[in-house]
Amino acid sequence: MALRAARWGWSRAGWQRLALVLLWLGHGAWVILGSKPGRHWTNVADVVSRPSQGLASRWAAWRTARRDAGRTLAETRAENVRLSAELAQLKTQAAQEAPRLAEADEAVRLLGLKRQIPLELKSARVIFSTRPATFGGLILDRGLDLGLLPDQGVIVPEGIVGRLWSVNATQSKVLPADAPNASVGVMLMRSRATGVLQGLGSGRALIRYVSNQEVVQVGEAVLTSGLDRVFSRGLLVGYVAEVAQGDLELRVIVNLAAPLDRVNTVLLLPPQPPLEVQPPFVPVDQKPQKKKGTP
Template sequence: MPVRAAKWGWSRTGWQRLLIALLWLGHGAWALLGPNPGRHWKTAADVVSRPSQGLASRWHAWRVARWESARNLAETRAENARLTAELAQLKTLAAQEAPRQVEAEEAVRLMGLKRQIPLDLKAARVIFSTRPAAFGGLILDRGQDLGLVPDQGVLVPEGIVGRLWSVGPTQSKILPADAPNASVAVMLMRSRATGVLQGLGSGRATIRYISNQEVVQVGEAVLTSGLDRVFPRGLLVGYVAEVTQGDLELRVVVNLSAPLDRASLVLLLPSQPPLEVQPPFVAPEQKPQRKRGTP
């Protein structure tokens, strides 16, 4: 007798078997997971979501770092712009204050020179220079208003500059010592031989009337002799640069020590100063006497 295949999935027996299998599976899952299966599901979910969480965390950290980098870059650029502006402002101020600082330093040096020479010295400022032109000179901002007269000697801490050539009501012109028509009575520091300094231009001059019998060395200092009654004896004029033998006299070329092209403040000697200036006597300080019985 042939047996027909029953439709197991739709029969009552099939449903019973399926129900029994599900019960066994549920019981096995309950036995495996225990009384608190939620934590296992949470652990499983954590394990499954951990890679995506790590990726999301790294993405967030990258975005934060990028934002911080962009903000730091913007702040750095702003700081650089501010520092650049401050540096430009400081450079401008330094450029504006540089002439004043140089003039202040020059004034301090002139005050030191004024203390060394016990004469009535007057100060003036060089406001213009015509030295590049032929027979050019230096223009001062003071004239007859300061009591100046022609032929007053002019000097700076480095040495003599020249003499006053013309004096107006409020301005004066200096004839520099290197001018072709300038002359200064000088002497050599070592041999004390005297002569007349005549300008050659460009900060150089020559000494006339030095005998061939004199021994003059290159680098020897040249001082004023005081015989012209314009400069007192002993002021520095310059240093010997060249010495050559002539027919009757030596040809002595001198480099003037005063910076004629850069002088900004000068001192003016009184008219017809003494031949030689002696330093003033300064009495030593006396210590106060202590009374007996006092420490």
Template sequence: MVKSRTQRGVLLLLIALILFSLYVRGTFRGEGLRRALITLSTPPQEALNRAYKAAADLIARYLYLLEVAEENRRLKEEIKRLKLERQLLSEKAREAERLRKLLGFKRSAGLKVMPARVVGISPQPQSRAFYIDKGSQDGIKKGMAVVSYEGVVGRVTVVGAGSSLVVPIVERGAKVSVILEDSRTRALLEGLGWGCRLLYLPKEEEVREGERVLTSGLDGVYPKGLTVGTVRRVVRRPGELFLEVEVVPSVDLSRLEEVLVVLEG
């Protein structure tokens, strides 16, 4: 049936073209020929109109989809931009909070300090040392103490023009003269590479877990009264003269971004 309709349409179109040709040549004139042309051309014209409308709808739909796709792309880019701005604002807020705490520590401690940023870590695999962005041109000298608002960090060991190397108190072999906050017992704190311990504490001393460990100020490096850490474990071994005391440092080096270098204590 579809084939016969197609053949019929083609036949009518051919007849319409022949009649139009004859009309142009002057063979047929008058109202009769006009009616015949209209009658014969109506079915093909309707088919062409339907085809045109379908094509126009298809093109319009395609253009609409392109517009929607472009709008989606713009919205995705806008979402990415807003997420990045939110992250940056959040990071700036956290940085401002850290700097506020550093400023508060500076005021409460009564120390002359210089703020610095952590800009790198030591390439030595077993070292916890790190670099700061202040050096000799900023007044930094070897042996100066480095602290944060949480407590003692370490001391400067190498000084360059615009940067310095800081060895933290947890570095293996690093030592700090300390005092226990409650008992007021003096001891020597030693770094173990991952944490710290107290040396030369007699077994008779009363040391409790959770007690704060402070700087004694007797080593000439760290001002007195700064927080060093907290006692985590106390062990009394038979036959030993001294206690085994583990200390958790108050400063988490893995999260350290800003520090204060003590210029005068």
């Protein structure tokens, strides 16, 4: 039995050596770690667990960022839908307000023209246009109810439109200045030569009875002469587009200034207006004469 215990177990000297080694190890650990070894174990645990903590922190940050991004995307889409609805509403309002604004602008322009011409002018609206036809014209919404009469001059801020051709109880028809059967007494602004404007259609007209001796330049303004007693002198008709020599007279083509295809509101001159309602035009190249004795 004694041999079996010695073979499978330790002797008393062995156990003493083990106890001594453990004592020395414990003393060495106490000397190395100090009086508070728990702090060092905590540091060691922190170092060991730091990678896993960083990984967990990054995972949590990624999930938070993804959640915030999803929420931001949803909010952005909702904001886009709201802004699109507001934009569509504003476009609809702008489309509804466009006719009113156009009428307001037209009224302001006509008021400015009324202030420039010291005559009793009446206004009317164009309700229909038959201009594509050869002898087409403009239909106004006023007639005898406004005291209108045939051959009254029709104008807009850009220039003359034509004259009243026929008048009934509540409507009137305007013969445009570019109609083949229309005629207007005109004069050239620079040369002061007079003639008769006859329509050619499509916003163009021909000045007849201008002598070959006259000097007419392309781009020169054409004004009403007042001799037809439909328009007073000095109203803009258009601008010279072409000049060519003829057998007895110049062939002067004029582009009318008034947009006859886009007229909405017009002003009507009184019947047989006065010949002159504005100061006479002074040529651009004419300089005022100096009085004697002035430097």
